[in-house]
Amino acid sequence: MVLWFYFTMNLKIFKGIDYLKPQEQKSIQLRLLKNTLQRAYSTSPFYKKAFAKSGINPDNIKKLEDLQRLPFTTKNYLQKDNWAFLSVPKSKVAEIVATTGTTGEPVFIALTERDLERLAENEKKSFGYTGATSEDLFQIAVTSDNLFIAGMAYYRGLLRLGAGVVRIGAQNAGRNLSLIKKLKPTGMVAVPSFMVALARHAKEEGLSTRNASLKKIVLIGESIRNPDFSLTSLGKLVEDAWGRKCFSTYGITEAALSFCECIYRNGLHSHPDLVIAEIVDDKGNPLKDGETGELVVTPLQVEGMPFIRYKTGDITFKISEKCRCGRTSLRIGPIIGRKHQRLKVKGVTLYPKTIENALLEIKDIINYQVEAYTGPDYTDHVRVLVGTDRKDPSFQKTVCDRLKAKARLTPEVKIMPPKEIEKELYKGGSRKALTFKDSRSGLKPGRSA
Ligand SMILES: [Zn+2]
Known part of the structure; x- marks a missing residue:
């Protein structure tokens, strides 16, 4: 050429x-x-x-x-x-x-x-x-x-x-x-x-x-x-x-x-x-x-x-x-994700986007918020707030199973009314929904910025 x-x-x-x-x-x-x-x-x-x-x-x-x-x-x-x-x-x-x-x-x-x-x-x-x-x-x-x-x-x-x-x-x-x-x-x-x-x-x-x-x-x-x-x-x-x-x-x-x-x-x-x-x-x-x-x-x-x-x-x-x-x-x-949002949960490295993608695939989830925090053991933990109108207790298990299969994660899952989640997503007057909340202390020894 x-x-x-x-x-x-x-x-x-x-x-x-x-x-x-x-x-x-x-x-x-x-x-x-x-x-x-x-x-x-x-x-x-x-x-x-x-x-x-x-x-x-x-x-x-x-x-x-x-x-x-x-x-x-x-x-x-x-x-x-x-x-x-x-x-x-x-x-x-x-x-x-x-x-x-x-x-x-x-x-x-x-x-x-x-x-x-x-x-x-x-x-x-x-x-x-x-x-x-x-x-x-x-x-x-x-x-x-x-x-x-x-x-x-x-x-x-x-x-x-x-x-x-x-x-x-x-x-x-x-x-x-x-x-x-x-x-x-x-x-x-x-x-x-x-x-x-x-x-x-x-x-x-x-x-x-x-x-x-x-x-x-x-x-x-x-x-x-x-x-x-x-x-x-x-x-x-x-x-x-x-x-x-x-x-x-x-x-x-x-x-x-x-x-x-x-x-x-x-x-x-x-x-x-x-x-x-x-x-x-x-x-x-x-x-x-x-x-x-x-x-x-x-x-x-x-x-x-x-x-x-x-x-x-x-x-x-x-x-x-x-x-x-x-x-x-x-x-x-x-x-795949942002470097500063990288999580290491029980030895597994993952990004919040992977969790969010898994949640988006589950029918009946109206909204959600993924929160990372530092546990008493100084490691990353993940809490997932799920907004749905489903009232049956089996739904929580469905969410957990799906996250385990798609994101190799066993997080705490909390089912809440979608209106409550909405409040969390726009807390502090945020214009963009805060689907991932990083509450980690940042004090963990050895964590890179
Ligand atoms: Zn090409």
Whole structure:
């Protein structure tokens, strides 16, 4: 294959890079990595200091694997001194976005005009994996304002692809449905639970969702797949309601990039000219294919705020072998959980999401809350509050049996009226339902952050 690239405001787009032999792909990545390191070294106050401290000179990086010699960047650094990462004069900043702040203080990410081009290219590629073309009309049912990067990224990416967009947002189910009916979009971007809520709303109105015009449903925010790529109960709910196979996508605000499934839905593809992804264990050692660990990303071709080996806190695994779609780009598995939420119950390591997925599969559960706490033995314990209208005592056993089978867990299960659980979920005025409550003391010896 002939490789070529062109410049769009100095952004290098390597057409066909996803199909290159791994070695060829790596040599392009090495070149882009060297640029990234050199740029961070010369323009980022944070990295200038970090490089000097660790005695590393970007010129010492001769092969891609040398990246592993560089220290990690954690969100803590950003939270401590956000603007030490700014690598351009303030006048070059085009847009500022922020993380949601679900794990501590939100952080701000400054993007230049070129970064916005890069972001658009990133999403154009991601949508391309789903088979989207300029013929498509996409309804964007995710937040596009409030400093969120995602909605804005999809908007720019779809425009760059040449597709049409309907930018409605996630606020109003009725209006979303009415637009689907009137404008007949062929694609939709939404959070899975919003698609379920839309289907429920449609049912109440006597409308069918299985015959809707939507051909490509791209889901963000919540994982719809188990580690073996089978659908989670949430994924099943969406696909059953809409009668369509869905695509999962995963994005990282700090790195201004996303990973997305192709039509084979066997892992989320990375864009090799925009990111180098690694999976590492708790000690920071690189892991092999299929081994579960933390996703670390080094975004390439970033101008405003470059990051090197950024620890995402998300747990997954990597797949290096060629995909059935022909792409050789590195893939990651579904996100299994957040690192800081990892539980170790009676020797079994698991994430709250696994418990939640098991609960979602049980009929008659209206709502729930999973709570982790530190027992008198200083180990993790789990309590599950289940909201149901079922009054028979056998229901509690059903829940316990299912959790044991699906999550290898024997937790305390407390059956409660759904209204009581509702109060717990939104305690303290939380806008988002607190389905996992972490009440662990954090004093346990040896627990990593
Ligand atoms: Zn593929």
